[in-house]
Amino acid sequence: MGISVYNTLNARKEEFKEIHPGEVRMYVCGPTVYDDSHIGHGRAAVMFDVIYRYFQFRGYRVTYVRNYTDVDDKIINRANKDGIPASEIAERYINSYEQDMESLRIRKPSHTPRVSDHIPEIISTIQALIDKGFAYPSAGDVFFSVRKFHAYGRLSKRALDDLESGARVGINEAKEDPLDFALWKAAKPNEPKWESPWGPGRPGWHIECSAMSTKYLGNPFDIHGGGKDLIFPHHENEIAQSEAASGKKMVNYWLHNGFVQVNQEKMSKSLGNILLIRDLLKRYHPEVVRYFYSSAHWRSPIDFAEDNLLQAEETLWRFYQAFLRIEKLGSAEANPAEQNPLSEKLAKLESEFMEAMDDDFNTARVIALFNDFLRLLNQHLDLPKFGKDPAGASLLRKSFQELVRLGEIIGLFQEKPARYTELAKTKAIVIIGLQPEEIEAKIRERAQARLEKKFSVADSIRAELADRGILLEDTKEGTTWNLELKKVHQKQQASGGGK
């Protein structure tokens, strides 16, 4: 049984077969660096990161290329607006993106090429297209002649004539056909430019990905990914360019992730509801964000509504609370006891995980699987003697370790449980405006009241804390405090913290 993936090209799930044995070569369209990245960029980055990690987990050697589009109209516009060179804008937002990627714990791709470093490759690709009759220069521009490429429209399932009739673009005099797209654009004043056989100018949008993917991965290569919006025209044009230039198939599997919404609405500049990765991460731990991304299938839309994020946070919290309990069991090694439901499930966990992931990277199924396993862990933690027995404790620890090992592929459970909890508490304390000492004092005060059976006093102390998002938990070892995450977020929003 191998991995199956949904391939946009054939509009169905297909068994994955690599071109070079034991090796996967994948290319994902990275950002155009003219602004800070939003949660939509984050989704693409996280989901392809999961795919990258999973192929590695399955033993493949993976070459993963994710580019930066650092030459582009939007960058130039931004540069002119801010009165600084386009290269500086690009540099600034590449840094910003890389910070975001690090925050989201994205594994670094094998290569992160930039357009500006690949002008010679781009020029020679364009030249090849001209030589083969697929492209033509016109007044300093070079265009790709769409009608010369017979398979045009296959990926996006469009007929050329439909495109023509639906075209809203103004006719460009320099084009032979309105559908033709630019490979090279003649330089205008105040634009970055490079010398070329057709005069000074810069590459069009699509050609960079053809040139760079071919350079790093060859043709054909295994997987090309990106957001759904890139299917047309970007990826359609890439196919035309690469296949026309090389005479070979470009890519076997095209993967396109679904869009994010914010409160059921499309995220867009005009609606003013762009949610930046960095702003989201002020309020939620990166693993919460990754958990949330993973809770839906990567091809489905996903709605970044506050309630949904809170739900993800609470569920992840449950995992870490169980991990804390396990860590407190001590670390004496012992051979596992006889078979029990936990050991049986533990033995199967990896294969069930792989079954879910093999099925088009179904992370939502993995989340369900982990939750099932969590319940089993808690069941055993609740058994009076199980954890005290070295064999039982050992099994619980092994179970925890297995979750950490498999969770790494999704990017979950990688924090030390104590640290994860402390981090949340430290953050919460600031928001709530209560020092731990104050909470401890209240707890002592309440303990005294309870001792004296003044339960109404004790209860009012508890209620007072609960109102601020602090939950008290009376255990045999004494009273501890925990967070009511939802309330903490409400306070945070009320105070306007973290936006």
Place this chain on the structure above:
RNA sequence: GGCGGCAUAGCCAAGUGGUAAGGCGACGGUCUGCAAAACCGUUAUUCACCGGUUCGAAUCCGGUUGCCGCCUCCA
């Protein structure tokens, strides 16, 4: 207008021919002075609607309605 996609419980969300995963919430129970946490149980005879294929459909086909995306260098 053209093309593509989606509609599963109060909410989020898996499930692509064999009789509805998981999470949140709610309710009942165990525990507790009472709670909280954790655990147990209940919570969709039914998968937008209509028709068809089939022994059998949430899953396939046709139609209807609603929503979304792309066709505008937006992941």
